Amino acid sequence: MADPQKRLETMLAKLKEKEMRITPQRFAVLKILSESSEHPSVERIYEQVRGDFPTTSLATIYKTIILLKGIGEVLEIGFGDGSSRYDGNKPYPHPHLICTRCRTIIDPDLDSLHDMTAEVSEETGFRITSHRLDFFGLCSECQKNR
Amino acid sequence: MADPQKRLETMLAKLKEKEMRITPQRFAVLKILSESSEHPSVERIYEQVRGDFPTTSLATIYKTIILLKGIGEVLEIGFGDGSSRYDGNKPYPHPHLICTRCRTIIDPDLDSLHDMTAEVSEETGFRITSHRLDFFGLCSECQKNR
DNA sequence: TTCCAAACAAATAATGATTATCAATAAATA
DNA sequence: TATTTATTGATAATCATTATTTGTTTGGAA
Structure with missing residues (x-):
């Protein structure tokens, strides 16, 4: 994890560039991804976001992750079993x-x-x-x- | 695919060694795996087995694959999405x-x-x-x- | 050969992660 | 502020895989 702050800004810029909205929920997800070196799971991100926004839905986390995958700002790491983990720092x-x-x-x-x-x-x-x-x-x- | 016949025999020997039964359904799955260079999916194996044994259940294919994975005679190739394909020729x-x-x-x-x-x-x-x-x-x- | 217990097959239900749906809400634009 | 559009939250649907249940087959002991 080089510089979380910078990484966050990069992701925010990318969203803006694509004319996508930066909602509080999305911001929270981006923040977690930029600050995590642990390669968190969707569930893990969900729990953390709920700390700040208790009404957040799991679907929103999934949708945000899919969005970020789509614009190449997050990398999915699929385990052998079904589960996946995510890397928002090195999305390549x-x-x-x-x-x-x-x-x-x-x-x-x-x-x-x-x-x-x-x-x-x-x-x-x-x-x-x-x-x-x-x-x-x-x-x-x-x-x-x- | 070096020699399907030989590969089949190796797998059969391994099952015997482990004192597992070689049922007609299992034999059919082994045969397909040993003869395929296409890395078939469970569904594909299922269809082929049904050619010889029309009453075969999908669960049986899954159980056989899990069995073979367990004794190291088949390799699972997980795609990014949920689906998997299997290699019975090079199980390493x-x-x-x-x-x-x-x-x-x-x-x-x-x-x-x-x-x-x-x-x-x-x-x-x-x-x-x-x-x-x-x-x-x-x-x-x-x-x-x- | 007959019988029994264990292994197995078939059918189907359950699981569980992910995706889709849709009404309600929030943000952007005029 | 009114209108349009994207997004959220809640929940239902999906779908590959796994578990369960029940009946069948197998191999070995008697």
Whole structure:
């Protein structure tokens, strides 16, 4: 998480540019996304927004997330099971390291990945638009605790 | 798909080893998985099995797939959306190249990936047990047809 | 071979995350 | 301020998957 304030402003600017309204509920979601490094779930965002706006509906969170996905300002990280988590700080594809026990997600550095896309593209003739690279395992903490 | 016959035998042997029954329905599912290079969906497998056993239930296909996942003989490939496809030929993690238009899945060669796991593991202290690498885009065919 | 217990199949109900619907509300525009 | 449009909140619908229930099949003991 580089600079939450700046990230928030970027997202706000993007919404304005697209002539979308910045409602209090949307603002709350954006704020949470910009400040979170934990890759929150919809449910988690929902709970936090309800802290400020107790009448907020879960549907509104979903709609806001879909909106943000649509304009490329949030990245969805789908687990193997149905559930998803969201990254509002790095909305472009990047590798994740997921602890299958405590569900922590961290973003490892991995430069070597960059060339792969070109390699695959050339090999197959695909025009590659996106990718997904996730590693699953146990974080060092969870390795200790049994 | 190296040798469907051999692959089928391997899966059968694994079931036997685990003292699980090889029922006609299960056999049909194994056969389809071993012969398919198309990475079929549950629904697709279901349709095919119904060709031979018209009374087969969708639940049976799901249960068989879950069983095979459990003993590591089939790999689930989850799309971004809810749907999944299955690979009974290479049941270990390997990269995929997915056409978002026609939903074709191919398995590119990509040796460079192998070292990544070690790199990430060392960098983060994770004990990595699995991974997932998927590229999304348009296959050459779909690039032509608009 | 017959019987029994365990594994399995089929049919269907339940689940649960996500999506759609729609009346009420809020914001933008004139 | 009146009008138009987007958005919200509440709730219903969807749909893939999972659980449940009941009846059937299987393999082994007697």
